[in-house]
Amino acid sequence: MKDSNNNRISIPLPTIRRYPDYLRAIRAMIDRGEKRVSSVILSEELGLDPVLTRKDLAMAGVAGRPRLGYPAVELAEAIDRALGWDSMTDAVLIGAGSLGHALLGYKGFLGHGLRIVAAFDNSPNLIGTLVHGIEIQSLDAIPEFVCKLNVKIGILTVPDTAAQSCADILVSAGVKGIWNFATARLEVPKTVKVVNVDLAQSLAVLSHQIVR
């Protein structure tokens, strides 16, 4: 969404977090042949407050019309754009252990605008091997690679003890964001965004609820 001066308007994070769910539901409607989307039906399908849904959709910058709703394809494209999923962002992955392997093999990220273009590890046993068609390179090769290809995102699937030093390498090399699967909390400059995927935290919530 842009304001009258053509600057991007910042969309709140809770809205951004709901966008993938909206997108999935809208695409399912498009697949069923629907041309228009009603925010009320969409909110019911996702179990959300209709007022909240209308606000969320308005942030994407597509106008809904009373009774007619939103043009489905246009709305999906607008959300895609807001998420930055309309164009591919290149990423490198550090840590080609079991989780790294899985992420390298997961094609679903392409649909979310993320393309993993290289992978790095410090294990001599892994360096030079191919994982899902990507050659594992030595950590030494990171700075030149990231800089030359202007890679924006680093994915960290290393053990906790290596997370900060690998994050430092990525930051020096110039990435703008780190997707951190290690449980260690990273210290990075404010200009670099970190999003943590903390499986231990998620498991904590589940096991605590079951134990009770």
Place this chain on the structure above:
Amino acid sequence: MKDSNNNRISIPLPTIRRYPDYLRAIRAMIDRGEKRVSSVILSEELGLDPVLTRKDLAMAGVAGRPRLGYPAVELAEAIDRALGWDSMTDAVLIGAGSLGHALLGYKGFLGHGLRIVAAFDNSPNLIGTLVHGIEIQSLDAIPEFVCKLNVKIGILTVPDTAAQSCADILVSAGVKGIWNFATARLEVPKTVKVVNVDLAQSLAVLSHQIVR
């Protein structure tokens, strides 16, 4: 934590989400030879409000003493118990694709009280094969296995389209919680807890912030 009638007191989810971080920090202190933990130092290390940290630790049921702080080992054990990580909970995994493979190979869950005891898939190519020492079984085998071994947790690493039907199988078989890695939202009875690990949502937050 238990009340005067020996009933477990419910700990709020935000506290539970912070517990793994506390635990990691306290264990590092114990490794450094420290016998007592100060809530102020702990809160500083994790970047939290000291009042919040004191409340969080109180919920675990261990008393801190002015100036002396908390007994380190006792505190770690109490948090472990609150999380249900002091004893092993058995889990089964459905969906032995790339993410399923990775989770089967990840030994870190054992430290969080989770033991994956069986894995299931509907692909004839996978059934009967061994993945990290666990034999992949047919989906048909789920009900008997879960019931006989009284398995409490089901892990879903299946495609979105299969998520609900696999959740239904798990619920009928008697699991109490589902750790859902599919992006589909599951409908389950209120007695069954679902925790979603939504990588698309996490990626949405990161790519939106970088695109801006």
